[in-house]
Amino acid sequence: MAKSIDVSDLDIYYGDFLAVEGVNMHIKARSVTAFIGPSGCGKSTVLRSLNRMHEVIPGAHVQGKVTVDGQSLYDSAVDPVAVRRQIGMVFQRPNPFPTMSIYENVLAGNRLNSKKMKKTEADDIVERSLKGANLWNEVKDRLDKPGMGLSGGQQQRLCIARAIAVEPQVLLMDEPCSALDPISTSAIEDLIHELKSDYTIVIVTHNMQQAARVSDETGFFNLKAAGQPGHLVEFNATPKMFANPDNEATEAYISGRFG
Amino acid sequence: MSTTTDLKTPTPDQLEPLMGGTLPRVAPLLVGVCSVALGALAWLLGLSPVVGVVVAWLGYVLGYTVWSRSVEGSRKATDALMRTLMWTAFVLAMLPLVSLIWTVVARGLPVLTPQFLNDDMSGRALLGVGGGIYHAIMGTVMVTAIAAIIAVPIGLFTAIYLVEYGKNNRLAKVITFLVDVMTGIPSIVAGLFAVALFIVVTGDPLPRLGIGGAIALAVLMLPTVIRSVEEMLKLVPDDLREASYALGVPRWRTIVKVVLPTAVAGIVTGITLAIARVAGETAPLLLILGTARVANWNPFEGPVQTLPVYIFQSLGQTTHFKYGEIWTDRVWGAALFLIIIVMSLNLVARIIGKAFAPKTGR
Ligand SMILES: Nc1ncnc2c1ncn2[C@@H]1O[C@H](COP(=O)(O)OP(=O)(O)OP(=O)(O)O)[C@@H](O)[C@H]1O
Numbered sequence: 001m002a003k004s005i006d007v008s009d010l011d012i013y014y015g016d017f018l019a020v021e022g023v024n025m026h027i028k029a030r031s032v033t034a035f036i037g038p039s040g041c042g043k044s045t046v047l048r049s050l051n052r053m054h055e056v057i058p059g060a061h062v063q064g065k066v067t068v069d070g071q072s073l074y075d076s077a078v079d080p081v082a083v084r085r086q087i088g089m090v091f092q093r094p095n096p097f098p099t100m101s102i103y104e105n106v107l108a109g110n111r112l113n114s115k116k117m118k119k120t121e122a123d124d125i126v127e128r129s130l131k132g133a134n135l136w137n138e139v140k141d142r143l144d145k146p147g148m149g150l151s152g153g154q155q156q157r158l159c160i161a162r163a164i165a166v167e168p169q170v171l172l173m174d175e176p177c178s179a180l181d182p183i184s185t186s187a188i189e190d191l192i193h194e195l196k197s198d199y200t201i202v203i204v205t206h207n208m209q210q211a212a213r214v215s216d217e218t219g220f221f222n223l224k225a226a227g228q229p230g231h232l233v234e235f236n237a238t239p240k241m242f243a244n245p246d247n248e249a250t251e252a253y254i255s256g257r258f259g
Numbered sequence: 260m261s262t263t264t265d266l267k268t269p270t271p272d273q274l275e276p277l278m279g280g281t282l283p284r285v286a287p288l289l290v291g292v293c294s295v296a297l298g299a300l301a302w303l304l305g306l307s308p309v310v311g312v313v314v315a316w317l318g319y320v321l322g323y324t325v326w327s328r329s330v331e332g333s334r335k336a337t338d339a340l341m342r343t344l345m346w347t348a349f350v351l352a353m354l355p356l357v358s359l360i361w362t363v364v365a366r367g368l369p370v371l372t373p374q375f376l377n378d379d380m381s382g383r384a385l386l387g388v389g390g391g392i393y394h395a396i397m398g399t400v401m402v403t404a405i406a407a408i409i410a411v412p413i414g415l416f417t418a419i420y421l422v423e424y425g426k427n428n429r430l431a432k433v434i435t436f437l438v439d440v441m442t443g444i445p446s447i448v449a450g451l452f453a454v455a456l457f458i459v460v461t462g463d464p465l466p467r468l469g470i471g472g473a474i475a476l477a478v479l480m481l482p483t484v485i486r487s488v489e490e491m492l493k494l495v496p497d498d499l500r501e502a503s504y505a506l507g508v509p510r511w512r513t514i515v516k517v518v519l520p521t522a523v524a525g526i527v528t529g530i531t532l533a534i535a536r537v538a539g540e541t542a543p544l545l546l547i548l549g550t551a552r553v554a555n556w557n558p559f560e561g562p563v564q565t566l567p568v569y570i571f572q573s574l575g576q577t578t579h580f581k582y583g584e585i586w587t588d589r590v591w592g593a594a595l596f597l598i599i600i601v602m603s604l605n606l607v608a609r610i611i612g613k614a615f616a617p618k619t620g621r
């Protein structure tokens with residue numbers, strides 16, 4: 001069961017600092033939405049506000065509305081923990097748990113919530129998730145070794161496996177391939193294609209080709225000027241975005257003329 | 260443009276040579292032997308041995324630096340000079356430590372017989388027959404253990420509050436300030452606090468009980484425990500907390516299952532060191548534990564003996580015209596055993612730290 005997300009007039013703050021201003025968009029269920037834009041324009045910030053990870057930072061808060069399948073995300077009655085169980089996230093930097101083995105890292109979402117499950121069921125989830133993240137073949141013989149003993153790119157794929165192991169309805173990915181080689185990248189892109197049939201996926205990327213390849217819709221973020229808050233410049237279907245965008249700045253950015 | 264001129268490939272004569280002169284490998288030894296000879300000469304010429312050592316040291320520092328400068332150039336010479344100065348500082352710091360341990364071991368080891376460890380000061384011990392520190396060892400263990408039982412949970416939870424919940428809020432700032440103040444409490448004042456507290460509780464004008472000593476030690480331990488646990492929790496990267504939150508794990512579970520296990524090595528080490536630190540505390544215990552000659556396992560009644568207090572009180576007897584020597588032996592024996600306890604705690608802390616540390620190997 002995938003979910004759609006509606007964002008309207010969203011302002012996002014770090015303390016008094018307005019990082020992103022006036023975001024409006026509709027993220028369709030069972031589709032891939034890509035966020036592109038120059039560094040520091042607030043892509044990660046917007047992404048993190050979609051599963052209430054933003055408020056984890058002291059002083060960070062939002063104004064505006066985010067609704068998931070019609071339900072307001074920032075309603076005072078909404079439990080952020082429940083939100084995050086349904087909306088998973090892969091971070092820009094790989095962050096496996098250092099005290100856990102590869103196996104335990106994949107199962108962390110279940111184990112940390114003390115979900116009871118049989119050994120066979122657990123093995124199953126681990127294998128399926130690791131295969132999904134294209135990591136299974138590399139680690140299947142050392143599942144009990146520490147997750148920190150993997151290379152950076154392997155760690156990132158481990159984090160992806162960990163995120164899909166809990167089968168969230170929406171998956172937010174912040175530059176998941178920035179540390180990966182072309183083979184793993186294409187495996188992740190295949191995975192995104194596969195997941196699309198069941199999940200809603202939002203991905204931040206600096207790679208235009210990747211955005212063009214994997215996404216159905218694309219949002220372009222930009223800064224009006226240095227020190228100004230970031231904003232959503234254009235949000236359109238990906239083919240249109242890359243063929244003839246409405247906005248001149250979008251075209252300039254995509255064709256590599258700036259940013 | 261100016262940048263292009265800066266980036267021009269340097270001509271060969273502009274390149275710094277990669278090779279330079281080096282001193283032979285035996286150079287330090289050579290200079291060392293010469294300067295020792297110089298020092299010995301100064302001594303033979305009638306100067307005091309201390310002056311001789313200083314002369315030898317100066318000879319080494321100057322000789323090696325000048326030689327290195329003339330052969331290897333100024334960067335390596337500075338390096339050699341700084342290295343010599345740091346070794347000197349290291350040796351100066353080690354001297355008192357080594358000499359202290361040497362003295363205590365040399366004088367205490369012969370005293371540490373099984374009989375000395377298993378005997379207390381009852382019976383004819385005061386007349387120089389037998390006598391030992393069994394009661395003091397047990398008292399130290401009991402009082403320190405109770406202090407740890409009181410201080411560790413409070414300290415642990417306070418630190419967790421400060422790092423995980425109280426980020427920059429008012430209450431956390433006040434607590435941090437109070438902890439800083441507590442760190443500076445003189446230990447004798449902690450003892451006075453315990454005495455005053457138990458005068459009120461028991462109504463006895465001169466309370467003597469083990470729990471009082473434990474509370475005084477707990478007061479001294481608390482800031483150390485809070486500080487060290489706080490530092491360890493701060494070292495846990497926020498990335499891990501976020502990873503856990505993003506999986507829909509509530510905050511308390513994140514703390515229990517992600518943050519604490521990641522920091523456990525440092526936390527346990529810090530706590531063990533805090534315990535070791537108060538195990539040798541004397542002043543506050545002197546006020547509230549009184550003098551006991553036999554082991555007292557009841558912390559709620561009667562005086563208790565601990566090793567530091569035993570040492571202090573025995574020291575008063577070493578000038579006795581007849582039994583002075585026996586008391587001196589007892590002081591050294593007890594001192595050695597106290598050092599052994601504290602050192603083993605430090606060792607245990609290291610072993611635990613190693614055992615719990617997150618493993619990164621493949
Ligand atoms: N924890 C924080 N506290 C304060 N300001 C922050 C914090 N994180 C980000 N910002 C600010 O918010 C703005 C947007 O940052 P964000 O991380 O969302 O950029 P981004 O688009 O993801 O960039 P990149 O492509 O480099 O990842 C930047 O100006 C940044 O300095």
Ligand SMILES: [Mg+2]
Nearest residue numbers: 043044092174
């Ligand atoms: Mg980012």
